[in-house]
Amino acid sequence: MNTFLIFVNIAVLLLLMFGLFFMQKKQVSFSKRVFTGLGLGIIFGYIIHVIYGTGHEVTVGSIDWFSIVGSGYVKLLQMIVMPLIFISIVGAFTKLKLTKNIGKISFLVIGLLLGTTAISAAIGIGSALGFGLDGVELTAGEAENARNEQLQGRVGTVENMTLPQQILELIPSNPFLDLTGARATSTIAVVFFAAIVGLGYLGVKRKDPEHAEFFAKIIDSLYSVIMRVVTLILRLTPYGILAIIAKVAATSNYDAIMQLGTFVVASYVALILVFIMHLLLLSFAKLNPVNYVKKGLPTLTFAFTSRTSAGTLPMTIKSQTKDFGVSDGIANFAGSFGLSIGQNGCAGVYPAMLAVMVAPAVGIDPLSPSFIISLILVVAISSFGVAGVGGGATFAALIVLSVMDLPIAIVGLLISVEPLIDMGRTAVNVSGAMTSGILTSKATGEFENEVYQQKNVVEV
Incomplete structure (x- = not known):
């Protein structure tokens, strides 16, 4: 009976995917198909x-099959x-x-x-x-205690890495290994x-x-082929979002979300x-923020549903170059550095909030100006070092809490709502990378304003 019900769910997913395909044949815009996939996935899940x-x-069996579409798309x-x-x-x-402005570009992006x-x-x-x-009010269950045991084993790695060691991690000793993405810092190493080579x-x-x-001719030919592959993969975005968000909606722990509702809000x-x-920031640069929101939403939506900045990178670069008028080189610098350095959501908002929550537990006044200033500086500096220890919100929080001599157990106590909050954090990370690319491109004169001013998303 359960097998039959799983096949029913698979059939429904295929039917919804056919609906998205029909919309594509009717030449419905890419943005509308993406948001249709998002809405259908939420309802179905x-x-x-x-x-x-x-x-x-x-549920488990259905999601396992759905992952062929959702996780398969992310892997592509x-x-x-x-x-x-x-x-x-x-x-x-x-x-x-890039030859004339490479130093200025790197400085501005970072x-x-x-x-x-x-x-x-x-x-x-704030x-x-x-x-x-x-944070004192949070209680630990079985899953939270298990997570904290894992964190205790990893925090030593975080504490023992100095800033110079973290910087050295950015330099590739084996670029072919880094091209496989084997290390946490592989992305920055490939940029380096x-x-x-350039x-x-x-x-x-x-x-x-x-x-x-x-x-140069070889590189141009390879670039044409790679971009064609990117285009083919991006056309699958509505289907990928449908399956990914259906999984999120079906497997979320809504009771835990309600219990930690204040933190989520x-x-x-x-x-x-x-x-x-x-x-x-875009407005200060005399750029229309409405255009940014309208044309950036498909990319930000995928980042939100997939929870992967790395997987979003092809879309991040496409949005910057095709929709916002950023040069290829700057778009790649901003997108690549944005995966590991200065992530606004994971390395900025999240560790700062956790530090404030646990400060009273060790007798620190979170309203103290000295504490607030110190915390902001530590967060900013540590966000550069996140790449050296694996990246992500968890390690960013571990670094900040360790440097500030605050208890790290709170990181594990929030495991039940981590996926929900991570969706928003990832979207903000990608937005920060795109914003830095746009502003850098405008500052260096490698910006096509007429492309930015166009109202519609460039179809893939």
């Missing part, structure tokens, strides 16, 4: 949750990330787009990422204080390697133009304020 519950055999995106970064950045050198993370930390502190969040190309161009021209208030900060 919640119905499964209401009928069967989170741990029921039918992750598959193309490293080749896309490498070819795009080397191609920017062959097209002479500066904007770290600066917005510091502001995000201040917003997180939200935690405003909602009166107190691609930049060195500089090598410039040296060859001065001494042996014929060989340099041949190399406070987190999303902070994340929304950070997003508004991004829009204000």
